[in-house]
Amino acid sequence: MSEPNTDTTTRSDIDEQSDEQFRSWTESSGTGTVNIQDLRKVYGDDGDELVAVDGMDLHIEAEEFVTVLGPSGCGKSTVMECIAGYLDPTEGEVLVNDEPVEGPDPSRGVVFQENRLFPWKTISENVRFGPQMRDDVDESRVASLFDQMGLEGFEDAYPNELSGGMQQRAELARLLANDPDIMLMDEPFSGLDAMTKELMQEKLLDVWEDDDRTVLFITHDVEEAILLADRVVVMTARPGQVKDVIDVDLERPRSTDMVTTDRFNELQRRASESIHDEAERAMEQAEGRA
Ligand code: ADP
Numbered sequence: 001m002s003e004p005n006t007d008t009t010t011r012s013d014i015d016e017q018s019d020e021q022f023r024s025w026t027e028s029s030g031t032g033t034v035n036i037q038d039l040r041k042v043y044g045d046d047g048d049e050l051v052a053v054d055g056m057d058l059h060i061e062a063e064e065f066v067t068v069l070g071p072s073g074c075g076k077s078t079v080m081e082c083i084a085g086y087l088d089p090t091e092g093e094v095l096v097n098d099e100p101v102e103g104p105d106p107s108r109g110v111v112f113q114e115n116r117l118f119p120w121k122t123i124s125e126n127v128r129f130g131p132q133m134r135d136d137v138d139e140s141r142v143a144s145l146f147d148q149m150g151l152e153g154f155e156d157a158y159p160n161e162l163s164g165g166m167q168q169r170a171e172l173a174r175l176l177a178n179d180p181d182i183m184l185m186d187e188p189f190s191g192l193d194a195m196t197k198e199l200m201q202e203k204l205l206d207v208w209e210d211d212d213r214t215v216l217f218i219t220h221d222v223e224e225a226i227l228l229a230d231r232v233v234v235m236t237a238r239p240g241q242v243k244d245v246i247d248v249d250l251e252r253p254r255s256t257d258m259v260t261t262d263r264f265n266e267l268q269r270r271a272s273e274s275i276h277d278e279a280e281r282a283m284e285q286a287e288g289r290a
Pocket residue numbers: 043044050052070071072073074075076077078079238
């Protein structure tokens with residue numbers, strides 16, 4: 001004899017549950033969102049103040065690839081360091097996953113133009129460093145990062161034994177070993193020769209397309225900004241704020257040969273025009289004329 005059915009779940013309960021489940025599968029969990037609200041950052045103190053950023057607002061969706069273009073000294077790195085948690089805003093707020101940033105966190109990985117590899121550690125020790133600090137080394141992940149970054153065979157090399165491009169790949173592997181939700185990249189490829197830079201751009205696009213990560217990438221290279229991004233944010237001269245946001249409607253996956261297409265050229269022209277006056281203003285500031 002079968003058990004009597006004591007389940008009181010109704011059809012609408014099931015619908016509600018499955019709706020909820022469906023939403024949790026299809027909607028972003030919000031992991032990796034960045035919200036910059038009316039950010040102001042002032043360096044120095046009374047009488048000797050420099051307003052680097054003022055009235056900056058920007059929302060970045062989870063898994064979005066955003067590039068930031070702006071003239072030198074307009075506050076790009078300052079904004080990034082506020083998101084990284086290295087700097088506190090003077091006014092306004094930086095929220096990550098709807099929570100105010102309170103200091104650095106491995107879920108927000110940072111890459112600079114000059115790599116931050118420890119010169120006295122091997123590449124393998126560098127890549128493992130973050131997870132090891134948390135007692136959380138995933139050997140298969142480390143191996144696959146070496147493979148993905150084309151660094152197999154260089155595990156025991158020291159950073160100064162590698163070329164600039166390989167050092168930046170090791171830096172990317174080191175960053176990815178922490179499995180960050182957000183990658184903050186400050187002109188990471190600007191010190192590389194043109195060919196290596198192109199290869200690194202392709203590598204980064206592969207990494208981003210494979211994983212669910214948000215990327216904020218600062219560059220002064222208009223072509224690079226468009227090639228990589230979902231949206232290009234153009235900043236004003238100092239004090240920096242958002243001047244323009246350009247949606248990049250080029251198809252994905254992207255490849256470096258797209259730079260010759262008409263649409264790419266149109267977007268490039270628009271970004272260059274947008275930044276032109278700001279670059280002029282920044283130059284006047286640097287020369288003390290503004
Ligand atoms: P960008 O990244 O766009 O080149 P930064 O964010 O590095 O610009 O700098 C913005 C402005 O703030 C520049 O004028 C810079 O000289 C100044 N600045 C940056 N860091 C400091 C600091 N620690 N103390 C004083 N001024 C700073």
